[in-house]
Amino acid sequence: MHASISDIIADTAQNSIEAGAKRVSVSLTERDGTIAVEITDDGKGMSEETKRKVFDPFYTEPGKHDARKVGLGLPILKQTCEECEGGLTLESELGKGTRLEYHFKADNIDLPPMGDVADMVLTLFNYPGDFELVFRHVRGENEYEISRSELIDAVGELNSVDSLSLAREFLKGQEEM
Numbered sequence: 001m002h003a004s005i006s007d008i009i010a011d012t013a014q015n016s017i018e019a020g021a022k023r024v025s026v027s028l029t030e031r032d033g034t035i036a037v038e039i040t041d042d043g044k045g046m047s048e049e050t051k052r053k054v055f056d057p058f059y060t061e062p063g064k065h066d067a068r069k070v071g072l073g074l075p076i077l078k079q080t081c082e083e084c085e086g087g088l089t090l091e092s093e094l095g096k097g098t099r100l101e102y103h104f105k106a107d108n109i110d111l112p113p114m115g116d117v118a119d120m121v122l123t124l125f126n127y128p129g130d131f132e133l134v135f136r137h138v139r140g141e142n143e144y145e146i147s148r149s150e151l152i153d154a155v156g157e158l159n160s161v162d163s164l165s166l167a168r169e170f171l172k173g174q175e176e177m
Helices: 005-018 048-053 073-083 117-125 148-155 161-175
Strands: 023-031 034-041 087-093 097-105 132-139 142-147
Touching: 005 023, 005 034, 005 073, 005 097, 005 117, 048 087, 073 087, 073 097, 117 132, 117 148, 117 161, 132 148, 142 148, 142 161, 148 161
Parallel strands: 023 132
Antiparallel strands: 023 034, 034 097, 087 097, 132 142
């Protein structure tokens, strides 16, 4: 199991980036006793055959992880959703992209802690590649949205201690809403 919901979000959003997406949207909503995550991308998508296999722990996309023969991310996510009185929906079309939505009952005893959302967002923004990622967090009536390009425009490329420190400070401030 993942250590936190932030880890789960990072893992599933990273799949979108690795799928060659040029645009990834991540939405985290905490409202009405539910924690819901939606990730959409315009990456390579999945064939019908792949969609049937992705929840098998003994399947991993050929060439994705050459050193291992299993892919536990989505099977463990599905199990976590079920254990936490939630659910999961996966929609994908080859050549067009993917939409993954999952949710959990917020007061379920088996729910992992939220983790550090600001650090998770900064990690995703720092992932190598030419892509835009938009992150939106709704908590009750409060919300914020930030894109990778907006943050880079504000603090500079995210490869120096100064810019990373400014970005982290900004994101942590948003999370204190």
